[in-house]
Amino acid sequence: MTTATDAIIAGGGLHGLxxxxxxxRAGLRPLVLERDYPGRHASGVNAGGVRRLGRQFAEIxxxxxxxxxxxxxxxxxxxxxxxxxxxxxxxxxxxAELQQLTDRATRVRxxxxxxxxxxGQNGLRAMVPAIAPHCLGAMVCRNDGAANPFRTVTxxxxxxxxxxxxxxxxxxxxxxxxxxxxxKVEAGSGRFEAPVLVNAAGAWGPEIAAMLGxxxxxxxxxxxxxxxxxxxxxxxxxxxxxxxxxxxxxxxNGTVLIGGGYRGRVEPEQNGAxxxxxxxxxxxxxxxxxxxxxxxxxxxxxxxxxxxxxxxxIPVLGPSATEEGAWHSFGYSGHGFQLAPVTGRIIxxxxxxxxxxxxxxxxxxDRFALPPARDxxxxxxxxxxx
Amino acid sequence: xxxxTEVAVIGTGPAxxxxxxxxxxxxxxxxxxxxQPAPGGQIYRGLGSATPARLRVLGKDYAAGRGLLAxxxxxxxxxxxxxxxxxxxxxxxxxxxxxxxxxxxxxxxLILATGATExxxxxxxxxxxxxxxxxxxxxxxxxxxxxxxxxxxxxxxGPLLFLLAAQYLAAGQEIAALVETTPPANRFLALPHLPxxxxxxxxxxxxxxxxxxxxxxxxxxxxxxxxxRAEGEGRVEALSxxxxxxxxxxxxxxxxxxxxxxxxxxxxxALNLDHAWDERQKCWRPRLDRFGRTGADGILIAxxxxxxxxxEAAAHGGRLAALAALAGLGRIDTAELxxxxxxxxxxxxxxxxxxxxxxxxxxxxxxxxxPPDETILCRCEEVTAGKVRDFADLxxxxxxxxxxxxxxGMGPCQGRYCGLTVAxxxxxxxxxxxxxxxxxxxxxxxxxxxxxxxxxxDLPDPADDDDGH
Numbered sequence: 001m002t003t004a005t006d007a008i009i010a011g012g013g014l015h016g017l018x019x020x021x022x023x024x025r026a027g028l029r030p031l032v033l034e035r036d037y038p039g040r041h042a043s044g045v046n047a048g049g050v051r052r053l054g055r056q057f058a059e060i061x062x063x064x065x066x067x068x069x070x071x072x073x074x075x076x077x078x079x080x081x082x083x084x085x086x087x088x089x090x091x092x093x094x095x096a097e098l099q100q101l102t103d104r105a106t107r108v109r110x111x112x113x114x115x116x117x118x119x120g121q122n123g124l125r126a127m128v129p130a131i132a133p134h135c136l137g138a139m140v141c142r143n144d145g146a147a148n149p150f151r152t153v154t155x156x157x158x159x160x161x162x163x164x165x166x167x168x169x170x171x172x173x174x175x176x177x178x179x180x181x182x183x184k185v186e187a188g189s190g191r192f193e194a195p196v197l198v199n200a201a202g203a204w205g206p207e208i209a210a211m212l213g214x215x216x217x218x219x220x221x222x223x224x225x226x227x228x229x230x231x232x233x234x235x236x237x238x239x240x241x242x243x244x245x246x247x248x249x250x251x252x253n254g255t256v257l258i259g260g261g262y263r264g265r266v267e268p269e270q271n272g273a274x275x276x277x278x279x280x281x282x283x284x285x286x287x288x289x290x291x292x293x294x295x296x297x298x299x300x301x302x303x304x305x306x307x308x309x310x311x312x313x314i315p316v317l318g319p320s321a322t323e324e325g326a327w328h329s330f331g332y333s334g335h336g337f338q339l340a341p342v343t344g345r346i347i348x349x350x351x352x353x354x355x356x357x358x359x360x361x362x363x364x365x366d367r368f369a370l371p372p373a374r375d376x377x378x379x380x381x382x383x384x385x386x
Numbered sequence: 387x388x389x390x391t392e393v394a395v396i397g398t399g400p401a402x403x404x405x406x407x408x409x410x411x412x413x414x415x416x417x418x419x420x421x422q423p424a425p426g427g428q429i430y431r432g433l434g435s436a437t438p439a440r441l442r443v444l445g446k447d448y449a450a451g452r453g454l455l456a457x458x459x460x461x462x463x464x465x466x467x468x469x470x471x472x473x474x475x476x477x478x479x480x481x482x483x484x485x486x487x488x489x490x491x492x493x494x495x496l497i498l499a500t501g502a503t504e505x506x507x508x509x510x511x512x513x514x515x516x517x518x519x520x521x522x523x524x525x526x527x528x529x530x531x532x533x534x535x536x537x538x539x540x541x542x543x544g545p546l547l548f549l550l551a552a553q554y555l556a557a558g559q560e561i562a563a564l565v566e567t568t569p570p571a572n573r574f575l576a577l578p579h580l581p582x583x584x585x586x587x588x589x590x591x592x593x594x595x596x597x598x599x600x601x602x603x604x605x606x607x608x609x610x611x612x613x614x615r616a617e618g619e620g621r622v623e624a625l626s627x628x629x630x631x632x633x634x635x636x637x638x639x640x641x642x643x644x645x646x647x648x649x650x651x652x653x654x655x656a657l658n659l660d661h662a663w664d665e666r667q668k669c670w671r672p673r674l675d676r677f678g679r680t681g682a683d684g685i686l687i688a689x690x691x692x693x694x695x696x697x698e699a700a701a702h703g704g705r706l707a708a709l710a711a712l713a714g715l716g717r718i719d720t721a722e723l724x725x726x727x728x729x730x731x732x733x734x735x736x737x738x739x740x741x742x743x744x745x746x747x748x749x750x751x752x753x754x755x756x757p758p759d760e761t762i763l764c765r766c767e768e769v770t771a772g773k774v775r776d777f778a779d780l781x782x783x784x785x786x787x788x789x790x791x792x793x794x795g796m797g798p799c800q801g802r803y804c805g806l807t808v809a810x811x812x813x814x815x816x817x818x819x820x821x822x823x824x825x826x827x828x829x830x831x832x833x834x835x836x837x838x839x840x841x842x843x844d845l846p847d848p849a850d851d852d853d854g855h
């Protein structure tokens with residue numbers, strides 16, 4: 001039996017659910033096909049940073065629009081998603097780093113964006129009293145913050161379902177074809193069809209793209225995080241460092257989340273990723289350097305989430321370059337969480353009126369200029385059209 | 387850079403010690419790691435230093451473990467006590483801390499002999515100070531001869547509860563009551579398995595002997611108790627329950643509880659090995675071949691960590707795993723492996739034939755698998771059974787997702803105390819088998835390690851980390 005619907009979304013992570021939610025708001029009845037369960041991979045296990053600070057220029061307009069949605073996220077999904085605008089801080093440990101941050105903030109201002117601010121030693125200490133004394137200043141975004149990733153996924157899913165979206169868990173897309181303007185999709189044990197297809201499959205996004213005849217040269221990245229036992233409050237904003245790989249945040253319950261870019265190992269046969277001690281050790285060394293008082297604090301848990309990373313580390317967002325009726329929203333390269341409320345809106349706008357109200361040209365699917373995909377995978381996807 | 391060893395054995399209970407004996411006799415290099423300062427595991431804990439008086443209290447099965455300790459005298463066998471293993475990988479690297487210093491060892495063969503852990507026995511009030519597990523009570527007795535305060539009540543089911551009662555009696559401890567929660571139907575369900583149990587008559591004789599000693603001591607013995615509730619302000623003051631249609635309330639200063647043991651699967655779960663739900667033992671066990679080999683190359687599991695078999699069977703399992711490890715190292719060929727494995731396997735199977743009777747007789751009461759709403763399931767994060775049922779109603783599919791709904795299993799114990807119950811409560815609420823809801827994914831570190839310990843380790847450059855493949 002085939003289930004016919006208005007739109008099929010491959011991927012039940014945050015970007016897929018956001019696309020489904022916004023499409024449902026536009027009056028469509030989308031269906032989400034998720035290989036595991038919603039939020040199993042990057043969406044559910046990331047650091048939850050709601051960050052405009054330090055974004056690549058191409059992402060700034062989207063990030064600024066997304067923050068406006070975060071500030072009233074309850075209106076969109078019926079839950080505050082644990083969002084707390086505690087601020088984000090990027091610390092400079094040397095004069096050169098401070099100069100580099102200052103130059104960057106100046107360029108961002110020249111583009112017309114006011115959110116990044118430079119503070120000196122006193123300003124930094126006012127925000128982070130416990131910081132090691134050698135730190136000289138920081139770039140800050142006071143209205144940025146952090147949210148709870150899985151709670152956010154759950155809120156998006158529940159609101160989407162309330163608006164008529166169907167979410168099928170345990171349904172990885174295995175076959176795709178298009179006939180007479182209708183996508184036919186096999187996933188899990190089901191068959192589905194719809195005129196609209198959205199690829200929001202995260203780390204599996206390139207596989208779906210390949211079924212569309214598009215070769216998008218992503219690699220799977222496994223970003224690692226670890227969390228400590230509860231300690232007395234010492235840190236309010238989310239903290240990063242200009243010269244080190246670090247993202248650091250203390251939750252209201254006292255636990256401290258440590259991430260920052262060292263990667264684990266992708267284990268495709270285990271459908272996930274595992275941590276690597278070398279990177280965790282390096283993150284621990286960074287934390288101890290910036291906050292020596294945490295030397296005796298216990299790490300309770302470490303994990304890695306799997307994500308598609310593009311060569312230029314910005315997403316693929318927009319129409320398929322090869323197929324009509326298909327759109328991409330993946331490849332967020334480890335920093336897509338904050339963008340999710342707006343990427344779904346962009347997809348819905350593209351599907352329903354063919355245009356977006358934000359600049360998405362930098363995210364084109366065909367920007368990597370590679371030879372066309374050879375159809376070697378075990379699927380019967382459509383060939384690239386002549 | 388990590389040290390290297392031919393074989394690393396984690397855990398020095400009967401399985402680990404027996405494995406070390408076989409490996410050591412073959413001349414292999416063996417590194418034995420145990421969290422306790424001395425070898426012996428839980429069952430033979432403190433055996434090496436036990437006084438004659440304590441040996442009398444703890445009984446002859448305990449003293450019988452001394453033969454296994456001889457493995458430590460083999461050249462090539464080294465023992466590291468006080469070693470908290472906090473990470474194992476499929477590449478067989480083992481990370482552990484001793485006295486606040488973290489180290490790593492790379493093994494060509496890795497034997498996990500991490501044994502059993504007590505099944506969580508949640509009921510209202512079980513987290514009150516003064517309530518502890520029978521296993522914890524026995525550890526205090528084995529390591530320091532400590533006795534609990536009186537009045538003392540023992541509650542629950544399973545052989546360990548009776549053994550501990552007999553050991554307490556031998557030590558002169560007063561026991562106010564034994565409150566047995568074994569459902570009466572268990573006896574009928576166990577009966578068809580009785581012939582298997584007769585394969586090893588001493589299991590039955592031991593049980594009968596323990597019960598006789600308890601009866602002779604005149605301890606009030608309540609049977610088929612249900613509706614357990616520990617009461618008290620700030621600490622336990624009484625246990626209330628219903629037995630044979632009557633309500634009871636027994637004052638107590640200490641309440642020792644127990645409802646059986648289950649495999650300790652933290653390490654095998656962290657390795658993401660394949661696990662199967664064992665409906666008879668109501669627990670997860672890693673899928674193993676006849677030697678204890680797992681799906682991961684060079685990683686073996688021996689003893690109760692692979693399914694509850696008891697101490698004697700665990701030693702046979704340890705020898706089988708050691709033989710497979712020797713074959714993996716190329717020290718023996720297939721013919722020798724099969725020849726030497728045959729008698730061990732025959733002995734192991736004889737013990738296994740006795741299990742279905744014991745498993746059926748001491749199957750936990752359903753009230754501990756699906757306890758009342760107000761019962762705390764996750765002690766670390768204080769999540770109640772009622773909350774977990776709410777998560778299930780909101781679409782929570784299993785323990786992993788429950789973490790995100792309300793943090794059960796996210797404290798320092800990583801679900802040791804709540805994993806099985808959270809799974810069975812969700813399964814009952816959803817009306818599906820436990821096998822379908824799964825278990826927590828266990829993340830490193832298996833036991834907490836400090837940022838300072840991790841930062842001080844001599845590790846490869848993280849920049850060398852690519853994304854694999």
